[in-house]
Amino acid sequence: MSVRRLILYVMLTAGAVSFIYPFLWMGSISLRPMTEFQDLGLFSKNFTLANYQAVFDRIPIGRAFMNSCLIAGTVTCSVIFFSSLVGYSLAKLKFKGQGAIMAIVMISMMIPGQLTLIPLYQLIVYFGWADSYLGLIVPSLMSGMGILIFRQTFMTIPYELMEAARMEGAGEFQILRKIFWPLAKPAIVTIGILTFMGSWNEVLWPMIVVHEKAMMTLPQMVVLFTKGGESGGQFGVEMAANMMLVVPIIISYSFFQKYFVEALASSGIKG
């Protein structure tokens, strides 16, 4: 029994190493001079920040970082706000056309995004939103999944709480703000993480609507940097750029690990 257990641990540890070591190696290579690019170990006497300096010198990566923060932040706030409005309407109000709205939310989620990708790009060009924040942000301001999660959460909140607030003359928006939002914190965290991550990691859409460097998102710029030749094929410089893409996520993940896992796990069950 204990031998079996030992074998299990050895295998699990080997697995864990294969998940962590590549990231550690990437960090190590990003801190070493070009001449050591073949070294697969983690340590060196020659650690240097030269690769990071090279990234900052060659591309406006700070700007790309700010762009990504701005875009993902705006999209996340909007999705939380508007999805909770629609989720509340579907869960707690009674009005004509409610069933139709629910049906259209489901349909919009069932249709694969590939169908609308090209026409959506043309719409953005028509609006004059190519190479602009509007083109990157506006199409993702709403989310069917956010609506479904809020609707499900709000349905579990008892009507009595609403009735009491209505007696005191509160309007529907006040009820949503003062009673439902505070009670739906886990749902807000879940939708917040899913939306922010989705927006932060998205590359295809930015690659379609943005070609100006000043408007690029972080992953897009890092991809262009490694693919487009500006990195000069230098491992260390590429990995330094990649580190700047990965490290913010790893830091937030290590602090809020539990929430990340819960959020993504629920995405599967609902989606």
Add this chain to the structure above:
Amino acid sequence: MQSEQSHSKAGILFTSPYLIHLVVFFLYPVGFSLYLVFHRWDLMTDPEYVGLRNFTYLMSDHLFWQALTNTLYFLVIHIPLQIIVALALAIVLAKPLKGRVFFRATFFLPVVISGAAVTILWQRLYSTEVGLINYVLSLVGIDAVPWLTDPGIAMPAIAIMATWKNLGLYVVFFLAGILAIPQTVYEAAKMEGASSWHEFRYITLPLLKPTMFLVVVMSTLGGFNLFIEPYVMTGGGPLGSTMSVVLYMYKQAFSFQHMGYAATLGFALALIIMVCVFIQKKYLDSERYY
């Protein structure tokens, strides 16, 4: 109760931003895609009506069929690999082991990281001469594998990377599925003298069917969405062996300005995805509806 009227007012007010957004950024593009598939358009001149020519071209476009075959090749490797490894890890992590939270968190790490970052990293790991993976293989006496330069190996290489990236998520799904199985079922089976293999085969596996469905559907969607992986690693090569449908669509639209044909590719791909999910639903998801 509050009057119906005030409900209506709030309901309309609360849902109208969403509905307006939906009409402009979803319904209109869907309609426009149906228009585009019958037209030829380079973005500069007016669209020209071409009837079904986009579709007849699609049927005979060997690059499209190659991209589709590549995707199937990816799925045939990715889905079973994903299920076997994730299920095995979930079974192990369902036991009261020390450090299981740490292991779960570790396997989950790549899930939260951008596909672009993982791809850029793995391109280096896959390097034939100086890559970490070939180095580890050389320790057990395996010759250097030309991961991204051999047409027969490049797609499996991408499938292995995708499995590594998504594994943690599916471990969590299976783990939730396993922990939801009541312990009494296993106790009853033990009383009947069932072996652990029988327990797995006749209790765990059948009861995990809904999770299995979820994993299959999500991996399938992932396969049809492949874009940045071949874009970064291989550019669709060698010899078109890693060209994915989305990458092909991207090239048709933005390298060749064939907007009508790119929209047709998107239309066909969406249709194929919906048919696949429908078939999977029919065969795998007999009892539960998500």
